[in-house]
Amino acid sequence: MMQNSVAVVxxxxxxxxxxxxxxxxxxxxxxAALNAMADAGLKPxxxxxxxxxxxxxxxxxxxxxxxxxxxxGTSVGGCSFMLHVRHxxxxxxxxxxxxxxxxxxxxGRSRVGAGGFGRSPxxxxxxxxxxxxxxxxxxxxxxxxxxxxxxxxxTEADLANVAVVQREWAALxxxxxxxxxxxxxxxxxxxxIAWPFRMLMCxxxxxxxxxxxxxxxxxxxxxxxxxxYILGTGESVETPLISQMYDFTSSTAFKISGKKAFDExxxxxxxxxxxMIYDAFAHLPLYGLExxxxxxxxxxxxxxxxxxxxxxxxxxxxxxxxxxxYMHSGMYGMYALQESVRQMRGTAAAQVRDAxxxxxxxxxxxxxxxxxxxxxxEK
Amino acid sequence: MARILPEPTPETQHFWDGCRDGELRLQxxxxxxxxxxxxxxxxxxxxxxxxxxxxxxxxxxxxSYVINHRPRPDMGTExxxxxxxxxxEGPTLMTxxxxxxxxxxxxxxxxxxxxxxxxxxxxxxxPLFEPAQS
Ligand SMILES: [Zn+2]
Numbered sequence: 001m002m003q004n005s006v007a008v009v010x011x012x013x014x015x016x017x018x019x020x021x022x023x024x025x026x027x028x029x030x031x032a033a034l035n036a037m038a039d040a041g042l043k044p045x046x047x048x049x050x051x052x053x054x055x056x057x058x059x060x061x062x063x064x065x066x067x068x069x070x071x072x073g074t075s076v077g078g079c080s081f082m083l084h085v086r087h088x089x090x091x092x093x094x095x096x097x098x099x100x101x102x103x104x105x106x107x108g109r110s111r112v113g114a115g116g117f118g119r120s121p122x123x124x125x126x127x128x129x130x131x132x133x134x135x136x137x138x139x140x141x142x143x144x145x146x147x148x149x150x151x152x153x154x155t156e157a158d159l160a161n162v163a164v165v166q167r168e169w170a171a172l173x174x175x176x177x178x179x180x181x182x183x184x185x186x187x188x189x190x191x192x193i194a195w196p197f198r199m200l201m202c203x204x205x206x207x208x209x210x211x212x213x214x215x216x217x218x219x220x221x222x223x224x225x226x227x228x229y230i231l232g233t234g235e236s237v238e239t240p241l242i243s244q245m246y247d248f249t250s251s252t253a254f255k256i257s258g259k260k261a262f263d264e265x266x267x268x269x270x271x272x273x274x275x276m277i278y279d280a281f282a283h284l285p286l287y288g289l290e291x292x293x294x295x296x297x298x299x300x301x302x303x304x305x306x307x308x309x310x311x312x313x314x315x316x317x318x319x320x321x322x323x324x325x326y327m328h329s330g331m332y333g334m335y336a337l338q339e340s341v342r343q344m345r346g347t348a349a350a351q352v353r354d355a356x357x358x359x360x361x362x363x364x365x366x367x368x369x370x371x372x373x374x375x376x377x378e379k
Numbered sequence: 380m381a382r383i384l385p386e387p388t389p390e391t392q393h394f395w396d397g398c399r400d401g402e403l404r405l406q407x408x409x410x411x412x413x414x415x416x417x418x419x420x421x422x423x424x425x426x427x428x429x430x431x432x433x434x435x436x437x438x439x440x441x442x443s444y445v446i447n448h449r450p451r452p453d454m455g456t457e458x459x460x461x462x463x464x465x466x467x468e469g470p471t472l473m474t475x476x477x478x479x480x481x482x483x484x485x486x487x488x489x490x491x492x493x494x495x496x497x498x499x500x501x502x503x504x505x506p507l508f509e510p511a512q513s
Binding site: 120121122124126127128129130131132133134135138139140142143144145146147150191192193194195196197241242243244248 | 382383384385386387388391395416417442443444445446447448449450451453454458459461462463471472473474475483488489505
């Protein structure tokens with residue numbers, strides 16, 4: 001990836017967010033895409049590349065009437081959109097396409113036009129995990145955490161505190177699903193889902209979508225919005241089975257993806273003004289802060305407790321409220337990217353003053369995959 | 380409601396046949412000696428196809444778990460632990476812990492466990508684990 005050679009020139013979420021029973025999955029993709037095209041001053045005929053996950057890029061292109069020269073259907077879970085951004089940047093540099101649209105839409109709550117979850121009983125998950133009573137992500141993504149807690153002396157209150165601090169950010173965001181303040185006790189007294197995880201340590205389930213449009217930095221200056229440049233990118237994949245994660249106290253995929261992005265960007269941790277870490281559950285920001293190198297192993301709980309990631313802290317984290325309080329349709333990575341772009345444009349609800357570098361770090365599946373995008377508003 | 384059960388593939392048949400016959404079978408590489416799981420026809424460490432199936436000890440320690448408080452219908456109505464055991468031979472394996480209360484007090488990380496096969500059908504027995512003396 002060449003630093004700052006590609007920029008985001010269109011970015012938008014769906015018109016509504018939360019509970020949207022009157023729009024199907026593909027309708028949410030289209031709503032977000034039309035909003036992003038309006039943001040960039042483009043029509044579908046101006047788009048020559050498409051990327052999406054959840055639905056196929058074929059469905060997306062035909063639904064919008066786009067006849068692309070580039071299509072990316074990378075689907076590795078909620079961080080797929082980070083990978084789409086990375087691939088799109090490389091594709092634009094290589095001349096495969098000039099203007100690439102990346103979309104997400106998911107009817108996570110209302111399930112309008114949504115597919116089922118089902119795993120074949122002959123798949124690896126079907127043979128080696130499903131027989132033991134796993135259900136949805138709250139019973140799988142959470143399995144490594146007791147080992148992490150024992151290794152580093154992390155408490156249930158430490159997990160709860162992640163949700164408490166993010167709720168403080170959500171209170172500043174009019175579009176957040178949950179805005180009322182909560183305490184550590186509130187989290188620890190919320191209904192038990194899968195011990196040690198309580199309901200308020202788990203993400204929301206909502207409907208929504210988002211879309212991004214990327215083009216070359218040279219063209220970006222002719223668009224109506226302030227360009228947001230891509231400074232560095234990373235990606236990796238690890239395991240389809242949570243039980244086979246290489247190390248239960250650290251995501252190998254996070255480490256590989258994060259290091260690659262930092263190396264490409266040529267920045268240090270001290271250069272980072274704003275950070276998004278995909279938080280499907282309260283442990284994700286802890287793993288993310290450590291595996292990206294912002295904290296030493298086991299120290300993220302203290303970093304958060306000391307309010308470094310809170311309002312006024314030195315590393316504002318998940319400033320939209322995150323998957324725990326803002327929204328989570330299923331593949332949240334798009335919303336992390338959207339918040340990074342808003343912060344770089346200077347238009348976020350909880351704007352970090354003078355922020356110049358923002359990182360959006362995503363997880364896919366259950367520690368299955370990872371993608372990291374480093375943005376800047378300076379070229 | 381019948382419990383959700385695995386469907387073996389050619390690469391995993393030996394493992395499920397072993398469970399049916401009361402033996403926890405793992406694979407190891409005859410070149411680099413690595414033991415690995417889940418089953419496959421080659422060594423994930425060195426890519427050698429020279430691998431063998433052997434009877435493992437069936438012993439390990441409780442590595443991590445959650446206690447699912449919203450039981451899947453085929454798993455009954457009470458909370459149950461979904462656990463990962465670290466086998467003495469090295470690999471980790473998802474399972475359930477049987478023969479003890481499904482509580483944080485009874486389920487202590489690093490406690491020794493041993494395999495107990497629970498017959499589901501004529502073809503499928505599941506490798507569950509119970510507390511063991513160290
Ligand atoms: Zn080998």
